[in-house]
Amino acid sequence: DVKVTQSSRYLVKRTGEKVFLECVQDMDHENMFWYRQDPGLGLRLIYFSYDVKMKEKGDIPEGYSVSREKKERFSLILESASTNQTSMYLCASSDGLGVVEKLFFGSGTQLSVL
């Protein structure tokens, strides 16, 4: 089974801190994605990557950056955390063959910024 592992299940940070959310997949997938999930807003795409060292902005990239130095790892960075970034963050991956049809998700990181 494909496994997408997010390093932390719960995270509490202070306003202004630099925060790293790590995601690792073990199936040699080409594509990786970061979403945030908020009640009533569903999933919103922050950034995605279709190859190592490649990144594309999603719908809500402001306040975030990403890093993909290795194929299996895709990191989401909050340069200066703010309270409005308190959310559930979901990482996903998929293979690069044809239509992106099946995303494999991690269990999520619930981030609280105080």
Place this chain on the structure above:
Amino acid sequence: AQSVTQPDIHITVSEGASLELRCNYSYGATPYLFWYVQSPGQGLQLLLKYFSGDTLVQGIKGFEAEFKRSQSSFNLRKPSVHWSDAAEYFCAVLPRNSGNTPLVFGKGTRLSVIA
């Protein structure tokens, strides 16, 4: 504007009752269509997908969905709901000929199951 809509934020059904979750899309050409489920504390899991062909699609966990072009809908159904089906359900679309555009998710419908 292109969009995917799940009209119901929260639905409650009795165990053993039938279920229908609605999904409507607004795209020029019929997009690829998906349903995902998120159980409490988990990431999302693909239930089923529609690309072309038979408009009634079978998925995992006893779910099915019907594509209706005339209504721009892709509703999810289950004949008899089990307590373990309590979860959040997301409809998602992928525009055809969109290159590498990622999936677009609806806002989700939360399903509660009562005894």
